[in-house]
Amino acid sequence: MRRLSALVIVLFIVAGCDETQLLPERPTNVPESAVWGGGVDGGSWLVCKLRKERSAYACEIYWDSDGTLWAKGTYLLRKVNWDEGQKRSIYIEAEGAPEIVFNYFDGQIIHLKGKFVLVPHGIIDSPFGDGHGKKQQYDLGEPVGPESEY
DSSP states (O other): OHHHHHHHHHHHHHHHOOGGGGOOOOOTTSOTTOEEEEETTEEEEEEEEEOSSTTEEEEEEEETTTOOEEEEEEEEEEEEEEETTTTEEEEEEOOSOOOOOEEEEOSSOEEESSSEEEEEOEEEEEEEETTEEEEEEEETTEEEEEEEEO
């Protein structure tokens, strides 16, 4: 009976939580236009602006803990499909323009709500600070050549 009572209390607490309570405090160096993508275990702050090219976004991703820039570059909107033969996700051109709602950033791909992602395309810059970092060339989400450090 005590376990059932404890479970009921936990369910009431969880049900009473709203999404704004899951947002971490925004570091002062993260732009006001940045939107949270993540959950209770962490995430990142993201700013993506539609570019003139169809389905292309200029994105900046910031670390959740201290607000430093994690990555920036061009990302393309794609729909996720599972390829049973290759046993992996493939990214196809998205038809239409779904609402961009961030889910999380996995260090390479920006996952959106639903079956959509933003995949890196072109050079993605990942600064380390003090003028150092790395750059990687991508073609439709796939790394092209070795990454270079600066």
